[in-house]
Amino acid sequence: MLDPFAVKDCALIAVATGERAHNLRELRDRLETTRPGCIYYHFWGGLLRPSFDDPEYQNDFAVWAYHGLHDRFLAERLALVDPTDFHDLEDLRRELIEIIEERLDENELVPWAAANQQFHFTRSQIVVFDTRTRISKPEELKEQIPQLTVGSVFYHFVDARRRTLSRNDDFSEWLKGFGNSHSELLAQIAAMDPYFKSLTELRSQLGAIFKEYTGK
Amino acid sequence: MTDLLLDRYQEIVGEDVINNLRQLAEPLRGTKVVHVNSTREGGGVAEILDRMIPLKEELGLKPDWEVVVGDAEFYQCTKYMHNTLQGNRFEIPQPLLKRYEQTNQENAEHLRGQLEEADFVFIHDPQPAPLLNLCPGRRGKWIWRCHIDVSRPYRPVWKYLRSLVEPYDASIWSLAEFAQPLRHPLYLIRPSIDPLSEKNEELARSELRDVVERFNLDPDPPIVVQVSRFDRFKDPVGVIQAFRLAKTFTPLQLVLAGGGATDDPEGEEVLAEVRAAAVDEPDIHILVMPPDAHRTINALQRISDIVVQKSTKEGFGLTVTEAMWKGKPVIGGEVGGIRLQVHNHHTGFLVNTPEGAALRIRYLLTHRDKLAEMGRKAQQFVLENFLITRHVREYLTLMLAILRGTEERIELQ
Numbered sequence: 258m259l260d261p262f263a264v265k266d267c268a269l270i271a272v273a274t275g276e277r278a279h280n281l282r283e284l285r286d287r288l289e290t291t292r293p294g295c296i297y298y299h300f301w302g303g304l305l306r307p308s309f310d311d312p313e314y315q316n317d318f319a320v321w322a323y324h325g326l327h328d329r330f331l332a333e334r335l336a337l338v339d340p341t342d343f344h345d346l347e348d349l350r351r352e353l354i355e356i357i358e359e360r361l362d363e364n365e366l367v368p369w370a371a372a373n374q375q376f377h378f379t380r381s382q383i384v385v386f387d388t389r390t391r392i393s394k395p396e397e398l399k400e401q402i403p404q405l406t407v408g409s410v411f412y413h414f415v416d417a418r419r420r421t422l423s424r425n426d427d428f429s430e431w432l433k434g435f436g437n438s439h440s441e442l443l444a445q446i447a448a449m450d451p452y453f454k455s456l457t458e459l460r461s462q463l464g465a466i467f468k469e470y471t472g473k
Numbered sequence: 474m475t476d477l478l479l480d481r482y483q484e485i486v487g488e489d490v491i492n493n494l495r496q497l498a499e500p501l502r503g504t505k506v507v508h509v510n511s512t513r514e515g516g517g518v519a520e521i522l523d524r525m526i527p528l529k530e531e532l533g534l535k536p537d538w539e540v541v542v543g544d545a546e547f548y549q550c551t552k553y554m555h556n557t558l559q560g561n562r563f564e565i566p567q568p569l570l571k572r573y574e575q576t577n578q579e580n581a582e583h584l585r586g587q588l589e590e591a592d593f594v595f596i597h598d599p600q601p602a603p604l605l606n607l608c609p610g611r612r613g614k615w616i617w618r619c620h621i622d623v624s625r626p627y628r629p630v631w632k633y634l635r636s637l638v639e640p641y642d643a644s645i646w647s648l649a650e651f652a653q654p655l656r657h658p659l660y661l662i663r664p665s666i667d668p669l670s671e672k673n674e675e676l677a678r679s680e681l682r683d684v685v686e687r688f689n690l691d692p693d694p695p696i697v698v699q700v701s702r703f704d705r706f707k708d709p710v711g712v713i714q715a716f717r718l719a720k721t722f723t724p725l726q727l728v729l730a731g732g733g734a735t736d737d738p739e740g741e742e743v744l745a746e747v748r749a750a751a752v753d754e755p756d757i758h759i760l761v762m763p764p765d766a767h768r769t770i771n772a773l774q775r776i777s778d779i780v781v782q783k784s785t786k787e788g789f790g791l792t793v794t795e796a797m798w799k800g801k802p803v804i805g806g807e808v809g810g811i812r813l814q815v816h817n818h819h820t821g822f823l824v825n826t827p828e829g830a831a832l833r834i835r836y837l838l839t840h841r842d843k844l845a846e847m848g849r850k851a852q853q854f855v856l857e858n859f860l861i862t863r864h865v866r867e868y869l870t871l872m873l874a875i876l877r878g879t880e881e882r883i884e885l886q
Contacts, residue, residue, distance in 0.1 A: 266493060373624070382874050388489070
């Protein structure tokens with residue numbers, strides 16, 4: 258008998274490392290040595306931070322390239338890096354450094370940020386709550402997903418990729434336990450890109466997929 | 474209505490948020506926590522502590538709040554410290570620093586037993602920072618909470634303070650920009666407001682009318698309000714300049730309401746400058762409030778059309794949060810924590826000059842639909858991000874993380 262799906266919630270607490278970058282070369286240098294948790298936070302942490310706009314650029318490095326260094330070329334290149342394309346954070350780190358070095362090679366001068374626009378390296382700690390909600394049948398997810406908090410969506414759909422051996426979301430991992438009976442649903446979830454959406458958009462999309470699937 | 478605070482918060486923030494708080498607090502049940510600051514009344518720190526202590530108590534912790542007491546020289550020294558840490562270049566005279574150290578020693582004499590026994594001690598701002606070194610028998614974890622903008626401090630003063638705060642187990646900062654490198658974890662926690670406090674609770678229309686009458690405000694022309702201490706970093710004179718510019722386009726009243734805090738000796742001097750700047754302008758109302766005038770401040774924010782917080786330096790700017798919670802768009806200085814709260818065209822406008830503030834006042838008063846829409850968004854933004862329940866959640870998370878020596882993950886059952 259498969260264990261029921263345990264719905265969790267989570268929150269991040271940010272911890273500054275004290276490392277700062279005033280210019281692009283410093284960003285490159287800090288990126289080489291900073292902890293992997295910083296890279297994770299600057300790619301994914303924005304999903305749980307207070308904000309309004311659909312971000313023009315999805316990760317903090319791209320945002321800083323645009324607003325801090327006023328380098329649109331670099332901002333666009335960094336923004337296109339999708340962390341889900343990389344096996345782990347070390348691969349992602351290498352990709353970022355490559356892009357930055359390429360930009361440094363292209364420019365005669367190293368771009369600088371104003372004193373009040375430095376890049377501040379930050380990591381996070383995650384606290385995971387048990388909502389006590391348990392789901393025993395995939396059909397129940399149709400009702401539950403629209404009720405999930407954004408913290409739950411983050412935990413099961415984003416954080417899961419760091420936690421699980423298969424680097425997959427928790428819903429898919431659980432559904433696989435039912436054998437091949439939900440392969441169509443699994444394919445639809447696998448096609449979702451968690452990176453270019455807000456958590457509320459992810460929740461809506463997931464909800465729609467489950468609704469359509471279980472409505473059949 | 475229920476007597477339990479948590480039930481009352483649940484009506485505002487929802488069940489999930491409160492359940493999470495209860496889960497977090499469970500492993501900390503019975504933990505002795507002492508907060509120490511330098512004033513019981515006036516200013517954002519005292520207000521936060523006043524509201525946080527009962528909430529932590531209801532969650533099963535054993536919190537206490539102590540205040541260090543000093544004479545005029547002590548407060549003069551800590552005011553200089555505050556100003557220099559926020560960037561003013563000024564050498565603090567040695568005799569004042571001596572008084573600062575001596576005052577902390579005197580306070581340590583009667584606080585030592587309690588602080589050394591506590592599981593957690595939260596020291597707020599520079600005033601009580603030396604206490605850690607004065608409690609050699611301490612057994613708990615000590616956290617230094619910095620509420621001010623130390624992004625570009627006057628280095629000699631920061632160097633002095635750093636030697637006092639470096640030995641703490643962790644520090645808390647409102648923004649990453651403020652955090653100075655130290656050899657312990659630098660937590661980033663934004664402050665908060667309490668929706669149930671006198672300062673923020675709903676008020677009856679009759680109470681609002683009373684306040685309009687009491688301060689001889691005209692019920693018709695729009696009212697712009699800035700609530701803050703009379704402090705140069707809050708730029709009250711700049712607000713008056715903005716008001717004069719905006720008034721050339723539209724009838725307008727300005728209320729500058731501020732209290733003094735017992736740890737702020739410069740207030741009188743700044744107040745005199747403000748009065749001089751407002752001379753011959755009957756539509757400027759300068760209101761000096763006692764530190765406990767929370768309902769009056771609440772009413773003034775509610776009767777306003779627009780709230781201004783034109784600071785040139787700001788830790789976080791809780792008066793901005795308060796105004797937004799009351800559904801008011803805010804025109805705020807583009808500094809510190811105001812930038813986290815005021816999002817252009819969503820919850821208000823960020824400005825850098827009196828001209829900028831005047832321009833935005835004029836815009837909002839001529840686009841009433843936008844003004845109302847921004848006010849609604851502002852309130853929702855505070856509900857989701859800046860209420861005391863989120864603040865307590867982060868404090869409890871930090872305490873658990875430090876107790877467990879957790880690097881990245883805390884799983885609650």
